[in-house]
Amino acid sequence: MRSQVLWMRRLRVLRRLLAKYRAAGKIDKHLYHELYQLSKGNTFKHKRALVEHIHKAKAEKQRERILKEEMDAKRAKTKAARERRQERIQTKRNALAGEQEAEEEK
Numbered sequence: 001m002r003s004q005v006l007w008m009r010r011l012r013v014l015r016r017l018l019a020k021y022r023a024a025g026k027i028d029k030h031l032y033h034e035l036y037q038l039s040k041g042n043t044f045k046h047k048r049a050l051v052e053h054i055h056k057a058k059a060e061k062q063r064e065r066i067l068k069e070e071m072d073a074k075r076a077k078t079k080a081a082r083e084r085r086q087e088r089i090q091t092k093r094n095a096l097a098g099e100q101e102a103e104e105e106k
Contacts, residue, residue, distance in 0.1 A: 010046070011039065011040070013047055014039040014044060014047065014050055015036065015039065017047055017050060018032055018035055018036055018039070018050075021054065026054070027054060027058075031054075031057060035050065035053070035054070038053075
């Protein structure tokens with residue numbers, strides 16, 4: 001069989017799979033477009049390689065989302081601790097200022 005025909009068959013299989021995944025909501029339009037271009041550029045030798053790449057991409061996206069949430073929580077916790085510390089320092093300063101005023105009045 002001619003190589004052009006083999007190429008067309010393989011590309012059609014990959015594109016059909018991508019269209020099904022996008023229609024089913026398994027991949028979003030951004031990942032679809034990226035994978036479409038990669039398949040056009042002969043990155044995936046067969047359907048299984050494409051499916052494995054999709055699973056890895058989704059896992060990486062999930063991992064990044066979890067890390068982002070953890071960092072946001074850590075930032076919020078640090079900010080709250082900093083604010084509490086500032087409040088404690090301010091109350092101590094006010095207490096010292098009150099004591100100094102009382103001593104000066106005597």
